[in-house]
Amino acid sequence: MSLDFGPATALSCRECGTRYDLGPSFACLECFGPLEAAYSFGDVRREDIEAGPSNIWRYRSLLPVPADVATKPNMNPGWTKLVKAGNLGRALGLKSLYVKDDSGNPTHSFKDRVVAIAVEAARNFGFHTLSCSSTGNLAGAVTAAAARAGLDACVFIPADLEQAKIAMARVFGGRLIGIDGTYDEVNRFCSELIGDPLGDKWGFVNVNLRPYYAEGSKTLAYEIAEQLGWRLPEQIVIPIASGSQLTKIDKGFKELIALGLVEDRPYKVFGAQAQGCSPVSAAYKAGHDVVQPVRPDTIAKSLAIGNPADGPYVLDIARRTGGAVEDVTDAEIVEAIKLLASTEGIFAETAGGVTVGVLKKLTENGVLDPEAETVVLNTGDGLKTLDAVSGDAQPTAVIKPSLDAFRAAV
Amino acid sequence: MSLDFGPATALSCRECGTRYDLGPSFACLECFGPLEAAYSFGDVRREDIEAGPSNIWRYRSLLPVPADVATKPNMNPGWTKLVKAGNLGRALGLKSLYVKDDSGNPTHSFKDRVVAIAVEAARNFGFHTLSCSSTGNLAGAVTAAAARAGLDACVFIPADLEQAKIAMARVFGGRLIGIDGTYDEVNRFCSELIGDPLGDKWGFVNVNLRPYYAEGSKTLAYEIAEQLGWRLPEQIVIPIASGSQLTKIDKGFKELIALGLVEDRPYKVFGAQAQGCSPVSAAYKAGHDVVQPVRPDTIAKSLAIGNPADGPYVLDIARRTGGAVEDVTDAEIVEAIKLLASTEGIFAETAGGVTVGVLKKLTENGVLDPEAETVVLNTGDGLKTLDAVSGDAQPTAVIKPSLDAFRAAV
Incomplete structure (x- = not known):
């Protein structure tokens, strides 16, 4: 088997730095730390990126994918x-605000980014089935990508997900297995399944393909910087589920600085x-370095990971960069969804309500600098979490056509 | 009031050719024929288009919009x-097939294209409220665009629409009026309202702004040609609601030929x-030139226009180009949605089931040439018409996490 992961040359333990050959591995044999892709980047230039396709493959020289990735069904x-x-x-009192709207992805969540990288890894390793544990968005992204790539799919979700996410995961034709339990139990089950005949x-995109998969989130950092005119934002608000997205966006920013593609600020x-x-x-x-697991109870199901694997790294990054971590109630999430929709015409899923709600709270509390250039992420689509706004989802009035x-109604 | 519609210089009656100054007019005073935008194009070059933004404004020199359109909130x-x-x-036996997937638009239907042009017209005419009659997708596109542009919105829909479309139209904050009646009754009501104080x-995007609005569909033609490498497809399958989209795609192809941007084939x-x-x-x-109105009864609600304004033009175009018009049953629509999803990872709304179903039927009947380069349109998103696939929208199995x-389940 000849592997081609482009600029990625090895896996490396995030904790102890031990290096491993590229393979479907995810945990360090020395310390059980998570493995991540390590690179040997060539000369990466803005012009080459700008001449690339209007999708994540414009950054293929920064990702664990072969150079011809854009020619394959993906x-x-x-x-x-x-x-x-x-x-x-203006509504929040922020001078320069941008929304990175990832509902524009093919299955309308940022998960398409990470899955696209995992598909290439699955091809490299000769896997025939694409799988995952999912809070919903990932299941749809995996089954869609498998259909396009000609792979089988078998995905695992908590059985109590939103109907729209179940329907979306099912329509693409893979097997969809509901698990009686929380996402964390689904996740543990998948880890067991990997060791079983x-x-x-099987490529579990967020388990044995995770070192590749997770790198897809770096593309959010690259795109934001390029779309700002090759500049890093001064402040960025990112949702936390496992925490992987946040840590990879930070990694992406650092890579851009190291490669001289953006100014180091x-x-x-x-x-x-x-x-x-x-x-x-x-x-x-609480000022802690460790994260105490919880049992989730929120309408933001796509963020409902009670035992977030990258939690400690998130704490590091927030503290190192002078940021913060904040939370909002379900009522504040709904209010933020409506605020974003009515001001910008963007219909976010509950996860987007979380980021916009936190943006509002941190601005009101004076934690965010209202003068600084700020980016807030919307990672999913309101159509998948309709229940959040369904209380008001009725016509203003129903009338006869006269x-x-x-006149009587208005 | 100084108007700026870029290359559009007048309105012209489609039936009798009478020309009018640019304004919020839509019917010829001589013959009651529909008005459409007439242009004086400059020198339009591929390189200039290719250097433009990744949205419809790359074609601004072919649309009734000012040159600085991309700088405004839209x-x-x-x-x-x-x-x-x-x-x-491969599943259908077509050698070279492409899906133009307009579910990737901001509110996940092609309607964002036409509304974007209407917003510029509304600005030109100093209108404060954006309105429309809608089968659902348009209502969401209008209320979203109004929110972004800072206009008021008041939109009219048949009261029995899909819940997702109602929720989407409502969340953006405009007034949403349900009408007890069919789309055609909603449409007639809007025509009355235009004459009332x-x-x-008010800019009714598909009534008094229609000559501008409808031009937005030309961008589908431009994009398909450019994305094929500046080449027209040999066959294209387009849904028919009012028929406007189909006639404007034909207009767009003809413009590209006339301007020398593609080969005349x-x-x-x-x-x-x-x-x-x-x-x-x-x-x-039946070989008729006139279209007999019907009362719609189909799950494809976004195409449920029983009295399609552009019907006769559609007949002309299908006959002139050697094409055809075909229809499929609701069951075939659902089957086609699943076929597209399971082969390409694209979740279409019922309108996409109609085009893919017709594609299948015309291929099986030998009407479509299986060797010819073919494009089929998906104009909307499956998340808005979940009911169509909800019968199967359950997990394959629900199990304990063990x-x-x-093993028992598979």
Whole structure:
């Protein structure tokens, strides 16, 4: 088997630095720390990136994928809009605000980014089945990507997910297994399955393919910087589920600095959680370095990971960059979804309500600098979490088709 | 009031050719024919287009919009993916098939394209409120665009629409009025409202702004041609609601030929309807030039226009180009949604089921040439018409988180 991961040359333990050959491994044999992709970057230039396709493959020289990745059947996610959010900024009192709107991805969440990288890893390793544990968005992204790539799919979700996410994961034709339990139990089950003959030749995108998969989140950092005109934002608000996205965005920013693609200037990273699943926020506020697992209870199901693997790294990054971690209630999430929709025409899923809600709270509390250039992430689509706004989802009025009826109604 | 519609210089009657100054007019005073934008194009070059933004404004020199349109708050739709659909092509026996996937637009339907143009017209005319009659997708596109642009919105829909479309139209904060009646009744009501003081300074995107609005559909033609490498497809399958989209795609192709941007070669245009609302298909099959209105009864609600304004033009185009008009049953629509999803990872709304269903039917009947380069449109998103697939939208199995339980289930 000849592997081609482009600029990625090895896996490296995040804790102890031990290096391993590229393979479907995810935990260090020395210290059980998580493995991540290590690179030997060539000469990466802005012009080459700008001449690339309007998707994440414009950054292929910074990702663990072969150089010809764009020629293979793939969902080609990314290059989503960075929306100058003048109306929302004015509403909140922020001078320069942007929304990175990842609902524009093929299955309408940022998960298409990470899955696209995992598909290439699965191809490299000769896997025939794509799998995952998922809070919903990932399941749809995996089954869609498997359909496009011609792989089988078998994905695992908590059985109580939103109907839209179940329907979306199912329509692409893979097997969808509901688990009676929380996401964390689904996740543990998948780890067991990897060691079982049943799971042979299966690529679990967020377990045994995780070192590759997780790198997909770096593309959010690259796109934001390029879309700002090759500049890092001064402040960024990112949702926390496992925490991986936040840590990889930080990694992406650091790579851009190291490669001389952007100016080295300080940026502050802010993490956002739902109060009903806020173990990282709780640890941040208590000044702890470790994260105490919780049992999630929030409408922000895509962030409902009670035992976030990258929690400690998130704490490090928030503290190192001068950022913070904050949480908002379910009511504040709904209010923030409506605020974003009515000011910018962006219909976010509950996770986007969490980031915009935290943005609002941190601005009101004076933690965010209202003069600094700020980016807030919307990582999913309101159509998948309709229940959050369904209380108001009725026409203003229902009338007969006559002017008199309309006059009476308004 | 100084108007700036870029290359558009007048309105012109589609029937009798009478020309009018640019204004919020939509019907010819001589013959009641529909008005459309007339242009004086400058020197339009591929390089200038290619250097433009990744949205419809790359074609601003071909649209009734000012040159600085991209600097104003707008949803910036378009530049959606043209997916090389190798899997679906193999399943149907088509050698070279592409799906133009307009679910990638900001509110996940092609309507964002037309509304974006209407917003510029509303600004030009100093209107304060954006309005429309809608089968659902348009309502969401209008309320979102109004929020972004800082305009008021008041939109009108049949009261029995899909919940997702109602929720989406509502969340952006405009007024949403449900009408007890069909879309055609909603449409007639809006025409009355335009003549009433209640509707003063209102831009009804698909009535008094229609000559501008409708031009937005030309961008589908431009994008398909550019994404194919500046080449027209040999066959294209387009859904028919009012028929406007199909006629404008044909107009766009003809403009590209006239401007020397693509080679002048024949292309065949195929129209697709749901059997439960197939007045154009019925007229085509009967060899008629006029379209007999029907009362719609189909799950493809976004195409449920029983009295399609552009029906006769569609018949002309299908016949002139050597295409056809065909229809499929609701069951075939659902089957086609699943086929597209499971082969290409694209979750289409019912309108996409109509085009893919018609593609399948025309291929099986030998009407489509299996060797010819073919494009099929998906104009909306499956998340908005979940009911169509909800019968199967359950997990394959629900189990306890244990390997034994999984073994028993598979």
